[in-house]
Amino acid sequence: xxxxxxxxxxxxxxxxxxxxxxxxxxxxxxxxxxxxxxxxxxxxxxxxxxxxxxxxxxxxxxxxxxxxxxxxxxxxxxxxxxxxxxxxxxxxxxxxxxxxxxxxxxxxxxxxxxxxxxxxxxxxxxxxxxxxxxxxxxxxxxxxxxxxxxxxxxxxxxxxxxxxxxxxxxxxxxxxxxxxxxxxxxxxxxxxxxxxxxxxxxxxxxxxxxxxxxxxxxxxxxxxxxxxxxxxxxxxxxxxxxxxxxxxxxxxxxxxxxxxxxxxxxxxxxxxxxxxxxxxxxxxxxxxxxxxxxxxxxxxxxxxxxxxxxxxxxxxxxxxxxxxxxxxxxxxxxxxxxxxxxxxxxxxxxxxxxxxxxxxxxxxxxxxxxxxxxxxxxxxxxxxxxxxxxxxxxxxxxxxxxxx
Amino acid sequence: xxxxxxxxxxxxxxxxxxxxxxxxxxxxxxxxxxxxxxxxxxxxxxxxxxxxxxxxxxxxxxxxxxxxxxxxxxxxxxxxxxxxxxxxxxxxxxxxxxxxxxxxxxxxxxxxxxxxxxxxxxxxxxxxxxxxxxxxxxxxxxxxxxxxxxxxxxxxxxxxxxxxxxxxxxxxxxxxxxxxxxxxxxxxxxxxxxxxxxxxxxxxxxxxxxxxxxxxxxxxxxxxxxxxxxxxxxxxxxxxxxxxxxxxxxxxxxxxxxxxxxxxxxxxxxxxxxxxxxxxxxxxxxxxxxxxxxxxxxxxxxxxxxxxxxxxxxxxxxxxxxxxxxxxxxxxxxxxxxxxxxxxxxxxxxxxxxxxxxxxxxxxxxxxxxxxxxxxxxxxxxxxxxxxxxxxxxxxxxxxxxxx
Numbered sequence: 001x002x003x004x005x006x007x008x009x010x011x012x013x014x015x016x017x018x019x020x021x022x023x024x025x026x027x028x029x030x031x032x033x034x035x036x037x038x039x040x041x042x043x044x045x046x047x048x049x050x051x052x053x054x055x056x057x058x059x060x061x062x063x064x065x066x067x068x069x070x071x072x073x074x075x076x077x078x079x080x081x082x083x084x085x086x087x088x089x090x091x092x093x094x095x096x097x098x099x100x101x102x103x104x105x106x107x108x109x110x111x112x113x114x115x116x117x118x119x120x121x122x123x124x125x126x127x128x129x130x131x132x133x134x135x136x137x138x139x140x141x142x143x144x145x146x147x148x149x150x151x152x153x154x155x156x157x158x159x160x161x162x163x164x165x166x167x168x169x170x171x172x173x174x175x176x177x178x179x180x181x182x183x184x185x186x187x188x189x190x191x192x193x194x195x196x197x198x199x200x201x202x203x204x205x206x207x208x209x210x211x212x213x214x215x216x217x218x219x220x221x222x223x224x225x226x227x228x229x230x231x232x233x234x235x236x237x238x239x240x241x242x243x244x245x246x247x248x249x250x251x252x253x254x255x256x257x258x259x260x261x262x263x264x265x266x267x268x269x270x271x272x273x274x275x276x277x278x279x280x281x282x283x284x285x286x287x288x289x290x291x292x293x294x295x296x297x298x299x300x301x302x303x304x305x306x307x308x309x310x311x312x313x314x315x316x317x318x319x320x321x322x323x324x325x326x327x328x329x330x331x332x333x334x335x336x337x338x339x340x341x342x343x344x345x346x347x348x349x350x351x352x353x354x355x356x357x358x359x360x361x362x363x364x365x366x367x368x369x370x371x372x373x374x375x376x377x378x379x380x381x382x383x384x385x386x387x388x389x390x391x392x393x394x395x396x397x398x399x400x401x402x403x404x
Numbered sequence: 405x406x407x408x409x410x411x412x413x414x415x416x417x418x419x420x421x422x423x424x425x426x427x428x429x430x431x432x433x434x435x436x437x438x439x440x441x442x443x444x445x446x447x448x449x450x451x452x453x454x455x456x457x458x459x460x461x462x463x464x465x466x467x468x469x470x471x472x473x474x475x476x477x478x479x480x481x482x483x484x485x486x487x488x489x490x491x492x493x494x495x496x497x498x499x500x501x502x503x504x505x506x507x508x509x510x511x512x513x514x515x516x517x518x519x520x521x522x523x524x525x526x527x528x529x530x531x532x533x534x535x536x537x538x539x540x541x542x543x544x545x546x547x548x549x550x551x552x553x554x555x556x557x558x559x560x561x562x563x564x565x566x567x568x569x570x571x572x573x574x575x576x577x578x579x580x581x582x583x584x585x586x587x588x589x590x591x592x593x594x595x596x597x598x599x600x601x602x603x604x605x606x607x608x609x610x611x612x613x614x615x616x617x618x619x620x621x622x623x624x625x626x627x628x629x630x631x632x633x634x635x636x637x638x639x640x641x642x643x644x645x646x647x648x649x650x651x652x653x654x655x656x657x658x659x660x661x662x663x664x665x666x667x668x669x670x671x672x673x674x675x676x677x678x679x680x681x682x683x684x685x686x687x688x689x690x691x692x693x694x695x696x697x698x699x700x701x702x703x704x705x706x707x708x709x710x711x712x713x714x715x716x717x718x719x720x721x722x723x724x725x726x727x728x729x730x731x732x733x734x735x736x737x738x739x740x741x742x743x744x745x746x747x748x749x750x751x752x753x754x755x756x757x758x759x760x761x762x763x764x765x766x767x768x769x770x771x772x773x774x775x776x777x778x779x780x781x782x783x784x785x786x787x788x789x790x791x792x793x794x795x796x797x798x799x800x801x802x803x804x805x806x807x808x
Contacts, residue, residue, distance in 0.1 A: 053456055076748060077485070077486020077488050080460055105511065106509060107748075108786075145748040148744060148748040149748030155805075169744075169785075169786065170796075173748060173750070190805060193805070194805050340577050341577060343552070344478075344551070344553030346573055380513060380784075382784070388575055390575035392574075394582075397585065400597050401559075
């Protein structure tokens with residue numbers, strides 16, 4: 001057990017600081033808050049030197065996480081997902097050095113488990129007993145299940161069109177679940193009203209600082225799995241963008257700790273053409289995004305018309321020389337099948353958007369053939385069964401297969 | 405790279421031996437064949453001494469696996485699934501020292517990935533280019549996807565009632581998929597006819613020796629994760645029973661290697677009351693099982709009326725002082741919800757059958773309150789969404805939540 005290296009919360013917009021040991025939501029200026037650690041003391045402690053001998057979960061980065069006492073850790077074994085080479089798909093899209101960080105291999109089947117594990121653990125540590133959030137499905141499922149494990153109540157509001165499996169996960173966990181005949185923004189307003197009533201703590205995307213800390217472990221793991229270095233490019237399917245912001249934060253922390261040298265990887269936000277607020281802002285050279293009108297895509301997890309973290313996303317892209325790019329639903333659906341057939345990986349439509357984005361970036365010349373590219377597959381394809389059609393022939397017992 | 409320690413194949417029924425370096429199916433006597441290793445040479449080599457520093461996949465047990473050359477390994481990062489404490493569920497069923505080995509956190513979302521990874525890798529090494537199998541769903545999905553990764557053809561026949569998601573996984577992978585209006589036995593007969601045609605290699609359960617080698621890694625991991633010892637009891641949802649046979653084999657190999665002392669854990673086969681051939685045989689004191697008539701259960705993965713490995717299962721149970729027990733569909737469906745609400749784990753119905761079995765065994769006094777029990781959850785609950793109903797209220801944008 002350690003009291004940890006968490007020192008305070010800081011606003012990246014106005015620089016205000018906040019006490020990390022009481023529950024906090026946004027900065028008074030409206031920006032998300034970021035957790036800050038005493039990295040100098042951590043570097044001097046040598047605490048992370050035995051990393052390779054630790055169990056394969058995200059808690060191996062204990063000293064870079066906000067939970068002060070091990071007794072508050074709520075874990076289902078999340079983290080250290082595989083970094084899998086995709087040589088055949090890579091060759092097909094023009095970058096043979098393609099790797100996939102597969103976030104399907106995690107409790108609840110999506111990367112949202114990382115944010116939920118760390119967010120729920122820290123909430124429990126701070127004495128919070130009831131959490132509320134809008135969701136496009138996977139985050140609600142993850143927070144409902146981790147909250148159940150923590151003995152905490154959860155209120156979840158999700159669009160009626162969110163993946164049906166996630167609805168059942170929330171129900172199984174015993175969450176208080178509502179659907180809304182609208183988008184995640186509409187769900188967010190309903191949650192906002194409920195939170196104002198005072199009996200729920202708001203854990204909406206970036207409205208509390210610790211979900212991000214869970215997500216950043218994807219960045220920590222990529223560096224460890226590559227033997228202490230970064231790839232040339234990281235492609236991230238971007239809705240709320242917390243994963244991209246988190247990876248960027250992780251890389252800066254590793255640098256400050258003296259555990260990473262050289263340039264950061266170029267960070268790429270992959271979006272769906274039907275909901276591409278970050279792409280529009282990037283193309284227009286803006287540091288903020290406008291709400292995307294009539295947002296719609298089959299890649300439901302990235303259907304976020306007005307991400308609260310837009311500035312943090314755009315800044316991370318700009319600082320690393322990255323970009324933002326949109327692909328059509330047809331392109332990403334084709335990439336689901338192509339990835340399964342060539343690599344045996346059944347990825348989620350958001351991950352497939354990343355595959356399609358890589359193909360485009362290579363075709364445009366933005367990617368070079370020898371670039372090492374890490375794609376984040378943010379969830380398991382089995383959570384979105386309807387992205388693949390299957391209509392096989394039906395035989396009777398005793399039948400033979402048709403010749404052929 | 406190593407040429408490995410695999411020495412030959414052996415028939416556990418008649419003792420005949422076979423060359424492991426050419427494709428083999430059953431023994432001439434009709435029994436499955438088991439892979440044998442030169443354990444004396446392996447023990448002397450010290451090759452497994454650096455285990456804790458190896459990557460967290462089942463390939464860390466390389467020297468106890470049949471693939472001779474690393475270049476043939478077909479991997480999606482499978483293995484080293486979490487061993488998660490379930491203290492609240494344990495207290496509810498009467499054994500607080502309950503742990504769950506969560507096989508939902510693996511490619512394709514079920515433990516079948518282990519058998520597919522090792523089976524496909526070894527098949528590729530032996531020059532096989534097309535594999536065929538009947539399946540209750542998850543094995544077909546796993547073998548289809550790993551075969552795709554290996555560039556190998558796959559023929560899969562599954563019951564029409566098998567979980568629909570698995571059908572889509574096979575289709576996504578590009579497998580040749582057929583449904584049959586019957587049970588897995590009917591699918592097996594159709595595959596048998598196709599295999600007799602000569603262009604497919606039969607990878608049905610236990611009809612080739614290497615799927616079992618993948619499954620046995622669950623046993624190797626349990627011992628490693630417990631720090632080199634075994635629990636009192638291991639509960640295994642048993643259909644074909646390859647996992648139970650594999651765990652038993654693994655424990656014997658570790659013993660022969662001098663890496664495990666003391667009595668083996670009592671092995672428990674948990675079955676559904678609607679398909680309980682092993683339970684019937686166990687209760688009748690038989691070493692073979694009779695086909696179970698009109699087999700039916702919602703826990704589709706354990707709907708195997710006539711398991712080829714029955715004798716191996718019954719022998720493993722008898723040798724370890726274990727037992728076989730059946731639970732009703734109502735009991736196991738209730739356990740799905742209870743496990744989610746108390747522990748945040750959405751388990752598959754087969755895993756839930758294990759939970760219900762543990763409750764019964766404790767009530768019967770077969771389990772003591774201080775027994776340490778490891779439950780195998782053989783797959784992710786999200787592959788069986790229909791086991792949980794969800795009918796939440798639907799709100800319109802701008803609505804408030806109902807008071808309460």
